[in-house]
Amino acid sequence: MPSKKVIGPTVSITGVTGFIGAAVARKLAGQGWRVRALVRPGSEKKLPADLTYEVFSGTLDDISALEQLVSGSDAVVHCAGLVRGLTQAEFDAVNVAGVERLAQVTAACARSPKVIFFSSLAAREPLLSPYALSKQRGEAVLMDNNNFSWVILRPPAVYGPGDRELLPLLKFFASGFAPVLGPTEARFSLLYVEDLADAVSTLLHEFPEGEVLELDDGREGGYDWQEVIDIARRVRGKPIVSVPVPGWLLHSVALLSAGSARVLGYPPMLTRGKVNELRHRNWVCDTAKINRLLTWSPQVQFEQGFRLALAN
Ligand SMILES: NC(=O)c1ccc[n+]([C@@H]2O[C@H](COP(=O)([O-])OP(=O)(O)OC[C@H]3O[C@@H](n4cnc5c(N)ncnc54)[C@H](OP(=O)(O)O)[C@@H]3O)[C@@H](O)[C@H]2O)c1
Structure with a gap:
């Protein structure tokens, strides 16, 4: 008798051409989920080549592309941002x-899929930057919604292969020079991207509906800049020169960067809001809730993750 083909559940993912969305798509496809991807016209070449997915061309502005993407899905993971x-x-x-x-x-679907929304730890501090406020406002959209099940994830700084934000700075550290962009007393959590993708996979099964979850790599109290530099020194196997960058200098660079971005029409490297985020003293996740509600636990702390990210 021919064996019955097992068809996995369907997950629709936004932001698959980005750093985190690609890792999430890879993880879920590897576990048998059928992946649908919303892809902006022109970004198809950024799709991870090693995966099979159903591509829906469109943007977050395009209601009909979103309807096609979401309808009939078992779950939606909203990574685009x-x-x-x-x-x-x-x-x-x-x-x-x-x-x-x-x-x-999603609310209009005959059978609404469950939704995981990628917010950010920044949503805790909406006064710091337009990004932070937008993430808090994005969360509020779901919190006001009773028509489908959702979970909000607030990751801290995420790093790993394919990362275009934090990894370039870490590579700079590995070359022997470490600009210290925040105050020495600042503490922050970190998370390796594959652990984050693994958390999404666990969430889809255990789904603690209506929860806002912070998650990190398990290091209690997070890291400070000196601890990160000490780890980078061990990974490099040679000394690293660390140079504190004062806030006024970062703000001046941000002014220049934002000005040229305005004139040349590209996304700025550094802005006043980004500097405010960098200078904030407490970006440590409170993981009590996720530890209580989910069987997930992170596997990769920064020293190992740094080595992995540099090797890829
Ligand atoms: N990276 C972190 O450390 C971090 C930490 C906390 C939270 N987050 C959140 O995690 C999510 C993913 O971050 P990331 O680092 O992977 O960012 P990323 O690499 O910049 O990827 C962003 C993704 O969103 C897509 N996108 C942007 N605007 C869109 C639009 N109007 N319509 C459709 N797609 C659009 C991009 O498509 P294109 O390829 O076409 O540009 C890309 O696929 C974001 O929501 C971010 O706020 C990230």
């Missing part, structure tokens, strides 16, 4: 209005 920008309006157009449209089409 704007991480670099200048104005509140720019961030809100993607990180708030995009969530509103996705929520609207």
Whole structure:
């Protein structure tokens, strides 16, 4: 008798052409999920080549693309987001209005899929930057919604292969020079991207509906800059020169960077809001809730993750 083909559940993922979305897609596809991807026209070449997915061409502005993407899915993982920008309006157009449209089409499904929304630890501090405020407003869209099940994830700084934000700085550290961009007393959590993808996979099964979850690599109290530099020194096997960068200098560079981005029309490297985030003293996750609600536990702390990220 021919064996019956097992068809896995379907997950629709936004942001698959980005750093985190690609890792999530890889993890879920590897576990038998059928992956649907929303891809912006022109970004197809950024899709991870080693995966099979059903591609839906469109943006978060495109209700009909979102309807096709979401309808018939068992789950939605919303990773797409704007991480670099200048104005509140720019961030809100993607990180708030995009969530509103996705929520609207999800609520309208005959059988609504469950939704995991990628917020950020930044949502805890909405006054720091337009990005942070947009992430808090994006969360509020789901919190006001009773029409489908959702979970909000608030990752801290995520790093790993394919990362275009933190990894370049870490590579700089590994070359022997470490600019210290935050105050010495600042503490922050970190998370290796594959552990994050693994958390998404566990969440989809255990789904603690209606929860906002912070998650990190398990290091209690996080790291400070000196601890990260000490780890980088061990990984490099040679000394590293660390240079504190004062806040006023970062703000001046941000002014220049934002000005040239405005003139040349590209996303700025550094802005006033980004500097405020960098200078904030407490980016340590509170993981009590996720530890209580989920069987997931992180596997990779920074020293191992740093080695892995540099090797890839
Ligand atoms: N990286 C971190 O450390 C970190 C920490 C906490 C939270 N997060 C959150 O995690 C999510 C993913 O971050 P990431 O680091 O993977 O960012 P990323 O590499 O910049 O990827 C962003 C993704 O969103 C897509 N996107 C942006 N605007 C879109 C729009 N209007 N319509 C459809 N797709 C759009 C991008 O598509 P294109 O390829 O076409 O540009 C890309 O696939 C974001 O929501 C971010 O706020 C990230």
